Amino acid sequence: MENKQKTEGVKSNDCYKYVNRDLSWIEFNRRVLEEAQDPTAPLLERAKFLSIVSSNLDEFMSVRVAGILDQMKAGYHKKDFTGYTPSGLLKRLLKRANRMVADQYKAFRDLTRQLAREGIFFPSYDELNSTQQKEMDTYFHEIVFPVLTPMAVDQSRPFPLVHTQSNYLAVVLESCVPTDLRTYFAIVRVPHNLGRLVRVPVRTNSKKLEFIRMEELIKHHIESLFSGYKPIAVNGFRLTRNADLTLNEEGAEDLLEEIEKELKQRRWGAPVRLEVEKGIHPYALELLRDEFEIGEGCFEIDGPIDLTYLIKQLPQLVGGRAHLYYPVLEQVYAEEFEHTDDFFEVIRERDVLLYHPYECFDTVADFILQASDDPYVLAIKMTLYRVSGNSPLIGALARAAESGKQVTVVVELKARFDEERNIAWARKLEKAGCHVVYGLVGLKTHAKITLVVRQEQESLRRYVHVGTGNYNDNTAKLYTDVGLFTSHQVIGEDASALFNEMTGYSSPHDWQAFIVAPADMKTRLIELIEREGRHARAGKPARIVAKMNSLSNQEVVDALYEASQAGVKIDLIVRGVCVLRPGVADLSENITVRSIVDRFLEHSRLYWFENGGSPDVYLSSADWMTRNLTRRIELMCPVRDEELQQSVIHLLELCLQDNVKARFLQPGGNYIRAAENGPKVRSQFDAMNINRWKVRKREYTR
Structure with a gap:
């Protein structure tokens, strides 16, 4: 079932041994996008994945890309262990992110066409009939208009605070006075507390559902906000700011108060990304880019900016229509x-x-x-x-x-x-x-x-x-x-x-069962990996199966490479970021890396070390990332009961058998789908049958 991986063109030395963490994350978000593009998935589940692509990218920009920009501003130009300088990495990230966003909106347009076949429409104001327009006019003037605040930008009124990840309209105006030839500019915040979608009334007994986006409704009525001026362009935009907190924990007398103070500062974080509606007026675009000092981080969006409403609001408005969702999971009580x-x-x-x-x-x-x-x-x-x-x-x-x-x-x-x-x-x-x-x-x-x-x-x-x-x-x-x-x-x-x-102030403990970060987890992990290498060299059973969210610590990756060269069979199930390159000759020939992206977010961290035939099995809060191993209190707990160990092993084996939603990491950093050889195995759906993985436990007294 494992895909044969090509190793041509991949060097096994220096930075070529590793995939860059942030480029790997882009590949992960593309796998999420693939779920939105899956024609076999129910439509509103596909909408959910489109929304997740947006929210993932929001966090990535506000944290990871913001950190790269901070490095550049500080004059940091050194290469990381994957061979990238901050500026070189930023260019590649933005190029790939822009390409992914273009594909995301192509999928969005396809989705809206298919939703229309189900009787779910997103018309523009001009596509409404006269009765609907009258209803929407009333809604605007009674509900929306009192909430709106037009904010002019001129010499006496500086650019107002633009909140991070909020939708705005950029309005370019000209005076109705014929002798006044100046161009005017204002912004209007789209109210987030009224909902992004407004349901449009339809005929009684009609099964159709129609929704107009709030920004479209405001656009049509924009003249009501600027009497004496004529709007010549109204375009949406959205700003993402640096959202990483900078805490002085050592000097803080009260950590809670310090965090509250920093949360207030988050709204003033440095601009990182500017999203603008496709075809935005050049004057508006120039003003926005100058104000926010945005260079390459400007994304032109061919569709409604910010698709998170597809998960935040659309399912509640659509209601029933069970065929648009996955079947309800009937959870069982243990x-x-x-x-x-x-x-x-x-x-x-x-x-x-x-x-x-x-x-x-x-x-x-x-x-x-x-x-x-x-x-x-x-x-x-x-x-x-x-x-x-x-x-x-x-x-x-x-x-x-x-x-x-x-x-x-x-x-x-x-x-x-x-x-x-x-x-x-x-x-x-x-x-x-x-x-x-x-x-x-x-x-x-x-x-x-x-x-x-x-x-x-x-x-x-x-x-x-x-x-x-x-x-x-x-x-x-x-x-x-x-x-x-x-x-x-x-x-x-x-x-x-x-x-x-x-x-309290307890000294580091001599742990009997736990493995704890940051005290000794990285050291112990490397010891466990090295032990498998010794077993392999001695001809004893040696295997590692590890399931986690992300793998990015260089020392752990190097230990896995050495174990692979010693003959240890290593199967990694890594949902997101993975900097290890599998299948490289003389380096990682015995390592496979697969990612499973499906209905549920794969979040469990499970580790199985064969240990010469006496398996060690752990569950953990920790991924194999530097932050988890050095900057967090994390825990690995052994599963001691042999039958429960077998249950965990069965879970891992079920993931390894997946040939529907598993993608295999290639040496070049890209992913390909598992080959569907034999009966289809979809690990998440098969796990719904609890007998597939859970060993029935015997009664025993400790």
Whole structure:
């Protein structure tokens, strides 16, 4: 099933050993775009992927490209380990991004044609009949007009603040006074709080749905905002600013206040990208580029700027029409807990493995809820990185604290773009009496772990949940993640030590089971990889199967290259960025890299080392990226029960068998689809049959 990979033209030395991280990300977003182009996918699922391409690119521009521009402004011109200077990399990134955006809008136009066949239309104002136009006129004057604020730009009124990733209209005007030959300019912000799409009334009993975009409605009525002037051009534009926070954690007396201050500064971040409507008036374009000092980062958009409304609003407006979506996933409640009200009894007897979204997150939430109400529970400790807006966990933790339990929550305030929400949760938890800790200076807390300490007979017992994904009930329906419940004594002791390090002044722990970043994870990973190399040289079973979101750490990649040369068979399942070049002669002939992009976001980090026939299996919060290994608190937890190990191995093997949604990385950095040899295997859809991957666990007492 594996595709034969060509190695011609790829050198095995120096920078040619690696794919550039950011160019690899562009390839990842193109794989997302391919899902939007898939004619076999339901139409609104394709719309969702088009939206994700846009939101992904927004973040990439505001963080990664912004960082490259910062390097250039600082005069940094050195090549990175992949052989690129900042300026050289920027040119390639913008060229490829522009090409991808052009393909994205071609797919968008194709999608709108197909939606029209389903009775879903996006007419312009002029395409509406007279009755519809009258309705839209009324809506504009009663609802939209009072919200709009035209902002003129002239000598007495400097260019107003343009908010990042908000839609605006650039208006070029001329005076109605015949002797006034000057050209005037103004901008109008498209109100984001009224929705991007406005539903247009249709005939009673009609199955048609018609929507007009808010900016189109405003364009038609633009003269009502500028009496005495004649608009000669109205064009959309959108600005993306640098969104990376620059925190002085060492000098900050209160990290929460420091982050709140930086969030306010984010709106003033340096301009990074300017998106303009195709055919924009030259005068408007010149003014915008001069004001924002945008050079190559100007994208001309052949369609509606910003397609994120395709996921934010369109599905809610369309409603039913089940054939436009994938079939609803019937999540199951973990069978181990299905017929009991006592989570603690079950976990005392055996470890339990969960696979989301096929098994519902309610299981994890119910565990926390039981712990918060159990009179024998003395303490609950938990990390929170990204939490949903209405998380049931927050109320449970607050209730536990109010009942006198020791509740400690490590809240990561620096989780990018979730800072404001996490600040709100932190304050709510503190108000309820929880001990809220913001982690360690200079490190993000990315580990996903819960520890419950319970009084049982004459001793205390620790119950632990470790996961690969966030404690977020919303994303647990959309991401594939794995979680482990255990009361294993050694894991419990390590969990206590980890929380002590995060909340106190404990010295680095001598871990018995955990592998923890930044303390020793990179070192231990390289040791595990090197151990497989020794086994291969000795003729013992040697294999590595690793599933992660991204692989970009040079030292880990070099260790994988050495293991490959020693004869270790290495299968990497990397959803996003991968800087390793597989299939290169005398370097990585024994390595394959595949990416699976499908209905759910592949998010689990699972690692299997064959170890001479005595496998080591881990689940982890950490990708093999430099930031995870050196600048974050991360966790690798062993799966000790042999049957649960087999369940994880089955999951990995199912991914390796995928010949529908898997793409193989080629030595040159591009991806090709897996060859569909034999029966079709679509790992995500096949995993819905829980018997395909989950080994039925025997009863045992530790």
